[in-house]
Amino acid sequence: MTSSSLTISPPTGLRGNLRRFGQILRHGDLPWTLVLVGMALLVLALMIALGWSVWRESAAARSAFGWSFIAPTASSAWDPVNDRFAAWPIITGTLTTALVAIALATPVSVFIAIFLAELCPAWLRSPLNFMVEMLAAIPSVVYGLWGIFVFLPVVVKPVGQFLGATLGFLPIFSGAIPASGISRLGAGLILTIMIIPTITAVSRDVLLAIPRAQREAALALGATYWEMISQVLVPYGLSGILGAVILGLGRALGETMAVTMVIGNNTVESSGSLLKPGATLASVIANEFAEAVTKLHTSALIELGLVLFGMTLLLNIGARLLVWRVSRTLVTEGR
Numbered sequence: 001m002t003s004s005s006l007t008i009s010p011p012t013g014l015r016g017n018l019r020r021f022g023q024i025l026r027h028g029d030l031p032w033t034l035v036l037v038g039m040a041l042l043v044l045a046l047m048i049a050l051g052w053s054v055w056r057e058s059a060a061a062r063s064a065f066g067w068s069f070i071a072p073t074a075s076s077a078w079d080p081v082n083d084r085f086a087a088w089p090i091i092t093g094t095l096t097t098a099l100v101a102i103a104l105a106t107p108v109s110v111f112i113a114i115f116l117a118e119l120c121p122a123w124l125r126s127p128l129n130f131m132v133e134m135l136a137a138i139p140s141v142v143y144g145l146w147g148i149f150v151f152l153p154v155v156v157k158p159v160g161q162f163l164g165a166t167l168g169f170l171p172i173f174s175g176a177i178p179a180s181g182i183s184r185l186g187a188g189l190i191l192t193i194m195i196i197p198t199i200t201a202v203s204r205d206v207l208l209a210i211p212r213a214q215r216e217a218a219l220a221l222g223a224t225y226w227e228m229i230s231q232v233l234v235p236y237g238l239s240g241i242l243g244a245v246i247l248g249l250g251r252a253l254g255e256t257m258a259v260t261m262v263i264g265n266n267t268v269e270s271s272g273s274l275l276k277p278g279a280t281l282a283s284v285i286a287n288e289f290a291e292a293v294t295k296l297h298t299s300a301l302i303e304l305g306l307v308l309f310g311m312t313l314l315l316n317i318g319a320r321l322l323v324w325r326v327s328r329t330l331v332t333e334g335r
Helices: 013-027 029-057 059-069 088-119 122-137 140-167 184-208 212-220 225-236 238-254 257-262 281-291 295-334
Strands: none
Touching: 029 059, 029 295, 059 295, 088 122, 088 184, 088 225, 088 238, 088 281, 088 295, 122 184, 140 184, 140 257, 184 238, 184 257, 212 225, 225 238, 238 281, 238 295, 257 281, 281 295
């Protein structure tokens, strides 16, 4: 008997296919890949389903008002009694408060993150990190209550009076702030306090993730601590810090309860002045959705949700492009 006659051929047919499939499953790569792809597709499907749902349910308002719903016209007004709906004053309030919050919160958050990651003593780092995370976990309604009873009368009202007296010639500070302090300025400052912990925590983690060799190399070349932080660490982690800022801006755009309690919910004020009461997309939906009695009113509120969804989507697309461009620039400069 020759050696060739002892060769065992692999099983064929159904039994062989089942055996090969079992070997693939035991290896683990294919099942794990399928689970990851499935979860990624699920996220995409949820986003598409959400967008389609608000698009479909807002059909009545879109058909009745068209582009005038979001256009900045002189007759823009939100009047549920007469079924007249225009979102421009509400969009103005949303953008104004969010931009004020992100402009004030970004430098403060980055400086706190630098201190926690690079300069803070070891014995103080853990308590401060815990406090930052606790501030991020406080419910927004608590911020709103604190804002009404403490922050608005003690801080916002004097600041608003000062800004109105000194910078009242600027449209953004025109008019007089109400005696209660309820205004877009109050909402913007409350949002600032709310998003500082989020931006700080993410920026701190970005800085801590930078390899130690980057610090040692800069210091070995004679850089001071400030030069090492400003010229090495911040540029190295800039894409991550920008991601933290965009995350904070996304929360500022969609924040509901705290803003609803301190902004005044004036749906017709479109001047953009920080010292006057206003409204945001989220606050109007929260205030009126349960009381909407007509189909057009409900559809208009859902279209506000569609506008907010679109703003958030465009924000994230722009953020991804910005982070990609910054990362590409840093890689190019590093060559």
